[in-house]
Amino acid sequence: MTRDLSRLFRPDSIAVVGGGAWCASVVEQCRKMGFAGAVWPVHPNRCEVGGAAAVPALGDLPGVPDAVFIGVNRHTTIDTVRQLRDMGAGGAICFASGFSEAQAETGDGADLQAALLEAAGPMPVVGPNCYGVINYLDGALLWPDQHGGTRSDSGVAILTQSSNMAINLTMQARGLPLAYVATAGNQAQTGLAEIGRALLDDDRVTALGLHIEGVGDLRAFEALADRARASGKPVVALKAGRSDQAQAAAISHTASVAGSDAGARALLDRLGVARVDSLTGLLEALKLLHFAGPLPGNRVASMSCSGGEASLMADTATGRDITFPPLRAEQHAQLRAALGPMVALANPLDYHTFIWNDAEAMAETFAAMLRGPVDIGCLIVDFPRPDRCDPAAWDCAIEAAAHAARETGKPLALLATLPEALPEALAERITAAGLVPLAGLDDALTAIETAAWLGAARPQPAPVLLPGEPPQPETLTEAQAKAALAGHGVPVPRARRAEGRADLERALRAASLPVVIKAEGLAHKTEAGGVAFARAGTQEAMQAALAMPCDSWLIEEMVDDAVAELLIGVVRDPAHGFVLTLGAGGTLTELTGDSTSLLLPVSAREIDAALARLRVARLLDGYRGKPAADRAAIVRAVLAVQDYVAANAPHLEEVEINPLICTPDTAVAADALIRIGEER
Known part of the structure; x- marks a missing residue:
């Protein structure tokens, strides 16, 4: 079932049920962010909550709320949800914990969650155990705590399954415009994928970032990827659980190398969702995607006024899907005219410092680099700290870079090798100049690699083959497994099974040598001495087979000429x-x-x-x-x-x-x- 979350995420009116500090914070944050709609606190004993007049009950509200933050205990939450459903409310954030996520501790969490779902019916409910959602576009906050964001006209949406991580992400100071920050809680009714689709439906959202602890409904996640593809909005994910691979319990090699992390990577790759391995990489990738969109390729022009930085750029890109195309003849000519005879021309380029403050020469140098077969330019600029130094001398880099970007029509990033060398105020100046501010060399290259991967053409994927839940699976014998696979067209060697010494001797005498003799019932036959090769002579083959720790064998034809x-x-x-x-x-x-x-x-x-x-x-x-x-x-x-x-x-x-x-x-x-x- 697909629910309409538009009223909940983009409300004209917000009700806040409860009187604690959390509920007061929701009211205060809406006022602080300039929410233009109505905010109605509800509390049976208080005249005001968070500085706004309160009514004693939901039935006393002046209208039906679009969105509701429920900040009461878990039992009262269920009754509140039922009343809201009957009123026709647009949806609710359930802040309380103690539902299915706490079943082991409370013993009744699963029953309460079932009651919550019954009470909600078709009305959207996000949570429980959930902080909620911040809409920075409209200033609508169903959010019970501080946050670090500001209003924006457009930006990226970030969705996490961890409320604390969501708070941390709002505190970024990288010049990344945020449209939404949302949390999913325990996803009793509304899952991560459904929330993600609703965020993508806002035209002001440019890209979606996900922190995923578990995918949940595979079909819903496929639908999210379809929505992103249809809308042309890229999705980047940070997937938790890389260590699951080491925890996979199985008797074969396959489980030890496949595991759930491999499954997550394969799923995201299949659906066209880019994967990063750090929060900072996620933020930088989203920033590049917001300002430049997916890149048509992975070709980079790198510029710096230091040979050390040029080498560092090249070394940091090693092992990544990033290339630095060699300079063309016409670029050589243009660069030589701008830089003179003393500069070694290459990509990455060390253009030296003698043209610093010569905005015209700098602009021509940067433009010449961008005129080659590249998809993005990177100008390495680490700005001095403004509290102790004067960064005004670096204005020429912004001015020249902006001119080069306008002249060539290609995206140009100002890349600080150290994140702290790109303060937020400077990042905002850089974006106002039509450039992309990237903070941290490694994360910046992650962003470029990610944007290039997202820009590649991909066919529409077929639906994933859904697994079942096999009860008490058992391991077939090798002969049974081969017979089952052969029935579907897998080529297998001709073989005969032998049980006991007499049967073994008959099988070996009847076999056309060379053959392979295998012990049955061993998981790792080679290590356990359960494999022997008989190329000539039955007696020697018998001795090798009888030395194996088993009572039955497979006698198989030998496959020669292995490549x-x-x-x-x-x-x-x-x-x-x-x-x-x-x-x-x-x-x-x-x-x-x-x-x-x-x-x-x-x-x-x-x-x-x-x-x-x-x-x-x-x-x-x-x-x-x-x-x-x-x-x-x-x-x-x-x-x-x-x-x-x-x-x-x-x-x-x-x-x-x-x-x-x-x-x-x-x-x-x-x-x-x-x-x-x-x-x-």
């Missing part, structure tokens, strides 16, 4: 779907950490692109004159695994092929594992 070994794994990730992991297989899986993850379903094109990202791709392509692997056969094997997963999604836990032996002619699953529950 490389790969891992194909799929893990059920309840929060994100089925995570497909492709990586180096065999003994290299844990040794190299060479893997990449996607969410099912995937296309042949996506599989091929993922294989190309692996370091082992050089082997697949034919390394040092050796034959290449049959890439199409590998892709077909992955698609066959996907077909099996789709057919068994409601009760499947995990699939792994390791190794998939890749030859010039085929790709064969030499070992397989499946964990699956019974069909319900």
